[in-house]
Amino acid sequence: MRHNRRADEPDKRVLRREILAVRNRLTAGDVRESAAALAARALALPELAHARTVAAYVSVGSEPGTLALLDALRARGVRVLLPALLPDNDLDWGAYEGEGSLAPVRHGGRMALLEPSGRRLGPEAVTEADTVLLPGLAVDARGMRLGRGGGSYDRVLSRLERAGAHPALVVLLYDGEVVERVPEEPHDRPVHAVVTPSGVRRFG
Secondary structure, eight states, X not given: OHHHHXXXXXXXXXXXXXXXXXXXXXXXXXXXXXXXXXXXXXXXXXXXXXXXXXXXXXXXXXXXXXXHHHHHXXXXXXXXXXXXXXXXXXEEEEEOOOGXXXXXXXXTTSOOEEEEOSOOOOGGGGGGOSEEEEOOSEEEXXXXXXXXXXXXXXXXXXXXXHTTOOOEEEEEOOGGGEESOXXXXXXXXXXXXXXXXXXXXXXX
């Protein structure tokens, strides 16, 4: 298993670098337009239309924008949980109470993340979600997701599995980030759907 990880990592690093280079060329206007289209597509998903609790995240920089979607979900009466990064890269969770409830938090030398400023609910809170929106850089034809490499969401997915929780797993991406194949490791799990500004693709 360890050998596979080492063999895959260079490929993952190259793919991450390529995708991030494309994202970094996007203008603020591009990101804004894509965010509106993403929100409209995602809100039509049955997985979100029927969800009572959604675990999501706040996009930063040139990531596919999520704030419009978070606000729309909250306006529907959905309980939205947002992550707060812990020192060991695991995720705690807090409720989203609107844009004013977010605080920028810098973790080491990284870009500041917007995290919920209210009460922390504990890492297990994610197991209550009907749908989990996962950040990513790419997803392939089998539904395998390429993350940023920090491992935070690998822990989330393991926690869901241990708890016997089976929420819908949905990734939000730009159109060019649905690729033929991403390198996978033994612990990787496919997602159920990917939403891009131009449409939705389901897996399995």
